[in-house]
Amino acid sequence: MSKNPHKETDLRQLRVAYPALAPVFENDPDLAALFKGRHFVLNIFDGGSIAANSILSASSVLLGQSGSGKTNGLAALLEELANVGASFSCIDSEGDLYTVADILKSVKVIEVKNAWHEEDIYALALSTIQGIERNIFTFTATTTIEERRRFVLNYSKSLFEIADARYREGKAMPHLLVIDEAHLYAAQQYSSADKWMQELLFLFGNIASMGRKRGLGLLMATTRAARLNKDILSQVRMRWLMRAVEPADIKSYRAALNSIDDPNVQWNIIASIPTLPIGCAIFVPDDGQGRPIKFRMRYSRHISTTPTMENYEKYGEKEV
Secondary structure: OOOOOOOOHHHHHHHHHOOOOOOOHHHOHHHHHHOOOOOOEEEEEOOEEEEOHHHHOOEEEEEOOOOOOHHHHHHHHHHHHHHOOOOEEEEOOOOOOOOHHHHOOOEEEEEEOOOOOHHHHHHHHHHHHHOOOEEEEEEOOOOOHHHHHHHHHHHHHHHHHHHHHHHHOOOOOOEEEEEEOHHHOOEOOOOOOOHHHHHHHHHHHHHHHHHHHHOEEEEEEEOOHHHEOHHHHOOOOEEEEEOOOOHHHHHHHHHHOOOOOOHHHHHHHHHHHHHOOOOEEEEEOOOOOOEEEEEOOOOOOOOOOOOOOHHHHHHOOOOO
8 A cells, every 4th residue: 555645744734723623523522423323434534434324315515626635535435435335326427436446346337338218227226226236437538418417317316216215115225426526417507408407406406405314315526616506515514625726616615614604613614725735624514613634545546647758668668
């Protein structure tokens, strides 16, 4: 395992710099009381963990600009969910997360090449929930954005319908729907002629507001916070806020904190965002208190680094 490049002093410096924030939560009794079922723990933080049950049925966001460590944190979460046997579906929009299946054989990678028939998508969603499966969906480079949105809409709708039916039968089981680069499917600005986007926003709003009792959680992650729909952001109850410096992104962070009544708490959290170290986040659960955390490094292969000239020597074919 490679050495963690994050400096050990990052988190300590963060806590000293922002004393108004609550202490890091592995030593926080209030947060320990908030999360039940700690025998299913996710070790996604350096030196700390969180209960799987607190995430699986929650509506949450993971926001961070490019280079903040967002993808690493999301991969660490998927690794831990699979490790404890939790069921999830992940829309891997950029192809950054599917390598989780390389180290956890219970995770399946499903490539979406074109628009599937709705009945096939429903059967897949039913199998996923009933079989407590863990699926990561990837797209080919030639799959259009319309085809992607149509698939995400039909699959997410199927999950919600199945979760609702099981809830009414008293057989609800938790399942987490993870949408990476969620601004592609829940945009703030879109054409009025975009039928798929309108339906997606309506559906995600329903999942965010009604999914918890039905066992269907929603985690939206993006590096383009300013492009993520503000109405959806205002409904989340769990936030992982990583570094961002653009004013438009910061405005979206504020939308995600709208449910916090104390303006001073909001201000302290927002003030910390531009100077967060790489890999660190302010974790804000439903109690409204911000807690600085640092994601552990992912164990799966990270493939989204920019190619350098050193790769010529590694992978190039030399002339004889």
